[in-house]
Amino acid sequence: MSAPAPLDPISVRRAVEATLAEDLGRAGDITSAATIPADARARVAIVARASGRLAGLQLAEAAFVALDAGVSFEAAMADGARLTPGDVVARIEGPARAVLSAERTALNFLGHLSGVATATSVYADLIAHTRARICCTRKTTPGLRTFEKYAVRCGGGVNHRFGLDDAILIKDNHVAVAGGIAAALRAAKAAAGHLVKIEIEVDTLDQLDEAIAEGADVVLLDNMPPETLREAVRRVGTRMLTEASGNVSLKTVVAIAESGVDLISVGRITHSAPTLDLGLDIQVG
Structure with missing residues (x-):
């Protein structure tokens, strides 16, 4: 199936910013700040560990970019795609501190929404x-x-x-x-x-x-x-x-x-x- 129309970017930004603020708290990511050099860079991939349907890429991308506009987010699949274990969903590259600080917010959105899409698809497939x-x-x-x-x-x-x-x-x-x-x-x-x-x-x-x-x-x-x-x-x-x-x-x-x-x-x-x-x-x- 083709991906649905994109989400409203204003709603995405507000939700991501609120979630990052909840996670970063008053002092920010003190673990990354203490252990990772400010100029360190990281290349990462979001990978499916289970079969299902993908949803939430906009929110995942927004989480990384919100912490550093220099982060590059390249989607390897589209929302609505069927996933199998090992599939690369997206590739991200940029300042390591920003990437690691945004990781949990991005994965929380992506995992939860993909779970909803997956549950829906199980029902939809049965009655196709x-x-x-x-x-x-x-x-x-x-x-x-x-x-x-x-x-x-x-x-x-x-x-x-x-x-x-x-x-x-x-x-x-x-x-x-x-x-x-x-x-x-x-x-x-x-x-x-x-x-x-x-x-x-x-x-x-x-x-x-x-x-x-x-x-x-x-x-x-x-x-x-x-x-x-x-x-x-x-x-x-x-x-x-x-x-x-x-x-x-x-x-x-x-x-x-x-x-x-x-x-x-x-x-x-x-x-x-x-x-x-x-x-x-x-x-x-």
Whole structure:
């Protein structure tokens, strides 16, 4: 797959600077300052230690360059690429102190985001024979949502809403307080701008029928078994998008996808993705 559109450079810079400041503290990297001559240079390579999908190169590069503009960062692969152990991801050359001080920040971003991309790709690969697409949720690491959602795209998934302000998603608690499916949808339509999509969560086929009658844009089919999902897809037809959610796992995702739904939301691709093992191999020179 091709790499997704680049991340916003302002967001990248702010996140990297905040993370470096957290790591460098008040006195900076006292280990590198004490043991490495100021004029020493280093050539290093970021190398994959495990199989997976790559994400986060912009953040890794920004970490090195932030500490010294003279650092050279050459990507050997692109975000979204499939990795095998031993693959060289990038080559970096520059002042040794800057390279070593930025190493952990760069690898933290790269390993975490590649882990999200990898987790996403495992799900996406399993359902590649269906029409369904894997999408993320708002169950993200505080402060890292933009980057984790980017990593989902690198792994072959698609993004759900980014926050509470870019789409209306009427959940079961909204329905309960609003007085039912019809009442919630009518209120949402009265308040929404012409570019704002409206999605509503339903737990039963009777609720689905109400959502169809009121004309939602997307229906969230929550915790329905595959046979119920198939019937829900049949009833919806082409009138709206269908999204399945609720305890989706690698064991259940294929059956869910084969029901015919358009989207399957999976929280664990962001909130539970293990870090992908990437390391920094150094050659002093």
